[in-house]
Amino acid sequence: MFLVALLCFVWFPGGFGSLAKSQAPPQPQRGVEPAKDATRHRRGYFGPGRDAPEPDLQNLLGVSLGYFGPPNADDPEGGTVWLGVNLALDEANGSGGYKGLPFLLSAAWAENAWVDGSSKLTRLAYLERVWAIFGAVDGGAAQLAGQVASKALVTMMDPASTGESVNEAGNAWVFSCLPSDRAISAAMGKFLLDRAGSSFILLTATDNDSRALASELKSFLANRGVLPKQQSEFPAGTPDTAGVASQAVASGLKVAVICAGARDSANVVRDIRRKNPSFPILTGPAAGRRGFLYRAGAVAENVLVPILVEDSSARAAFERKFEAANGFSPDYAAMAGYDAASTLVAAVRKSGLNRVRIRDTVEEMSSWQGVTGVLSWGLRGRVERPVRLGVIRSGRVVPLGE
Numbered sequence: 001m002f003l004v005a006l007l008c009f010v011w012f013p014g015g016f017g018s019l020a021k022s023q024a025p026p027q028p029q030r031g032v033e034p035a036k037d038a039t040r041h042r043r044g045y046f047g048p049g050r051d052a053p054e055p056d057l058q059n060l061l062g063v064s065l066g067y068f069g070p071p072n073a074d075d076p077e078g079g080t081v082w083l084g085v086n087l088a089l090d091e092a093n094g095s096g097g098y099k100g101l102p103f104l105l106s107a108a109w110a111e112n113a114w115v116d117g118s119s120k121l122t123r124l125a126y127l128e129r130v131w132a133i134f135g136a137v138d139g140g141a142a143q144l145a146g147q148v149a150s151k152a153l154v155t156m157m158d159p160a161s162t163g164e165s166v167n168e169a170g171n172a173w174v175f176s177c178l179p180s181d182r183a184i185s186a187a188m189g190k191f192l193l194d195r196a197g198s199s200f201i202l203l204t205a206t207d208n209d210s211r212a213l214a215s216e217l218k219s220f221l222a223n224r225g226v227l228p229k230q231q232s233e234f235p236a237g238t239p240d241t242a243g244v245a246s247q248a249v250a251s252g253l254k255v256a257v258i259c260a261g262a263r264d265s266a267n268v269v270r271d272i273r274r275k276n277p278s279f280p281i282l283t284g285p286a287a288g289r290r291g292f293l294y295r296a297g298a299v300a301e302n303v304l305v306p307i308l309v310e311d312s313s314a315r316a317a318f319e320r321k322f323e324a325a326n327g328f329s330p331d332y333a334a335m336a337g338y339d340a341a342s343t344l345v346a347a348v349r350k351s352g353l354n355r356v357r358i359r360d361t362v363e364e365m366s367s368w369q370g371v372t373g374v375l376s377w378g379l380r381g382r383v384e385r386p387v388r389l390g391v392i393r394s395g396r397v398v399p400l401g402e
Contacts, residue, residue: 043172043381050354052354061101064130066121066128066154068124076294077138077291079290079291084322085159089103118148125148131353132154132156133155138209138261153356155173155175156173158176158177159177160178163213187389188282200256203258210236210260229253234260246271249272260284262295285306287300288307290330305389305391306387307387307390309335309372315335329396332372335370
């Protein structure tokens with residue numbers, strides 16, 4: 001060892017430190033353009049597989065599709081996504097399925113997606129050989145599903161997440177049906193700039209999606225010289241939100257901004273309203289979920305929430321159809337689930353049973369009219385359309401000002 005050290009000091013007079021410094025990567029310089037910016041180029045799949053023949057349909061019981069989410073209509077976060085996907089597939093099967101074969105939905109889910117979900121997803125993709133996957137109901141699960149989809153070369157339709165991390169990796173197999181947190185935070189931020197400035201308190205749950213939205217909102221405002229006067233985090237899933245509610249009411253600020261899931265948002269709103277029934281509240285899109293509206297009840301009145309869907313005759317027709325089937329109005333997650341399934345059915349019918357061609361066809365269907373609005377894929381596979389603010393009136397979200 002002594003001899004090795006001696007030789008290093010002979011060859012590198014500065015010792016090991018100089019060796020480390022000599023091999024350190026150069027630091028990026030300001031104003032230097034990268035050789036290629038992946039965010040400005042459309043991703044794609046350029047490998048083989050398009051020429052693979054379709055399997056013998058006589059040997060199939062149906063067209064198997066995977067679903068990574070809770071297969072439970074009563075789930076507060078993802079129940080309506082499940083209902084929307086199933087409604088689209090029921091309609092498709094009622095109109096002949098695929099060449100007479102029914103579309104079959106195979107669900108896989110784990111409450112701790114990163115611990116148990118990967119094995120279940122892998123089973124769907126490799127053992128059950130599903131032709132595509134719907135997933136997931138939140139950003140963390142969508143990241144996991146996207147990784148499996150890219151390895152297995154199978155299309156993933158992401159119906160309900162708004163976090164951009166699943167798209168930022170340039171995964172050519174993922175298509176996200178809702179606008180991003182960046183678009184949502186722009187709508188929320190513009191309202192705050194106009195009505196409150198920095199006179200607001202930001203209440204954030206500790207889950208991944210809530211923190212991601214809060215980060216985007218703070219970034220949008222910071223670029224315009226504004227930061228929240230007060231901030232507070234609370235544990236996701238806690239039933240006790242009285243403390244953060246008291247902090248918001250006692251702050252004397254103009255608005256309470258809540259970035260949290262459906263249940264957590266409902267709990268905070270309910271506790272704020274108990275202390276001050278007229279305190280202005282702005283939430284993230286989770287307040288547009290059925291789980292929020294059901295849990296918050298009458299205290300949801302006048303809560304401000306981003307609207308992720310557009311008005312259209314297709315949406316109105318879907319709302320009537322969904323309500324007739326389920327006994328309640330659909331939320332935006334149900335509409336996005338329906339759009340994800342309808343898009344995929346159309347792609348399968350056009351491309352046939354070939355995973356790569358299904359992916360290609362979904363990408364070519366950009367600017368397709370869905371019940372949520374126009375599904376126009378951005379460069380990274382997420383729907384791009386503006387987000388506006390709405391307000392809850394009598395249990396429904398209506399555009400602000402109407």
